[in-house]
Amino acid sequence: MRILGLLVMGIVIMAPAAAGTDLVESCAVCHGPDGVSRWSDVPNIAGLPEIVIANALYDFRGHSRPCRKAACAADGACPDLDMCQIARPLSDGDMDVIARYYSARPFSPSVADYDVAKASAGASIHEQRCEICHSGGGSDPEDEASILRGQNMDYIRNALGDYRSGDRLGEEAMLKHLKALDDDQVDALLNFYASPMN
Numbered sequence: 001m002r003i004l005g006l007l008v009m010g011i012v013i014m015a016p017a018a019a020g021t022d023l024v025e026s027c028a029v030c031h032g033p034d035g036v037s038r039w040s041d042v043p044n045i046a047g048l049p050e051i052v053i054a055n056a057l058y059d060f061r062g063h064s065r066p067c068r069k070a071a072c073a074a075d076g077a078c079p080d081l082d083m084c085q086i087a088r089p090l091s092d093g094d095m096d097v098i099a100r101y102y103s104a105r106p107f108s109p110s111v112a113d114y115d116v117a118k119a120s121a122g123a124s125i126h127e128q129r130c131e132i133c134h135s136g137g138g139s140d141p142e143d144e145a146s147i148l149r150g151q152n153m154d155y156i157r158n159a160l161g162d163y164r165s166g167d168r169l170g171e172e173a174m175l176k177h178l179k180a181l182d183d184d185q186v187d188a189l190l191n192f193y194a195s196p197m198n
Contacts, residue, residue: 023094024101030070030078036108040154042070047107052146054099060087061095066167068158107141109150114194122192125185129177139197153194160186 027045031037035046045053059065060083067084079086087095126138130148134140138148148156162168164178164186181189 023097027098027102030072034105035102037110037152039070039072040110040112040152041158042072043152043155044108044110044150045102046105047141048103048147049141049144050099050103051144053102054095057087057090057095057098060084061090064169066158066162071154107147107150109197110152110194111196112153112194114191116195118188118191119195120192121185122188122190125181125189126192129181130189133171133174137197138193148193149195150197151193153190156193157190160189
């Protein structure tokens with residue numbers, strides 16, 4: 001079984017010597033062509049700041065982020081691996097290549113069902129608590145805090161839940177703000193981030 005897992009990992013992760021698109025082709029299985037995911041719990045990575053993508057890969061390799069498998073693994077559409085398993089064999093140089101490649105692509109916001117009233121309440125919460133780091137309503141591609149608006153909803157839900165539970169490390173100020181929110185306020189934020197970008 002372990003040998004089979006290593007063979008699958010060898011298919012998913014290209015050789016470290018591969019460059020540019022050769023190295024990142026396997027990412028498309030879960031993250032979609034050019035980094036635009038069709039899975040609600042898998043983030044769109046195209047257009048995210050290079051440092052955000054690189055730091056995520058480093059964190060997964062070091063197991064400092066939750067290593068859950070994506071929904072696509074459960075139905076067989078992508079390999080039965082979590083992101084920590086995928087990141088483990090990558091070198092620092094590989095991660096930098098992947099981060100540069102996807103950061104150069106345009107961000108493509110996801111379209112999700114959302115509640116208009118909740119989104120309006122979420123916009124106010126974002127302005128008061130999140131805008132200072134996630135500027136432009138959470139949609140500024142130059143913002144090293146990452147893009148939230150237009151990101152896949154289940155991914156954002158999982159990320160906020162991980163931060164609030166302490167399973168994912170983050171900036172002290174952000175953790176303080178998130179822990180001060182109740183479940184309804186978090187739901188309002190989710191609906192705001194799922195609402196169309198202006």
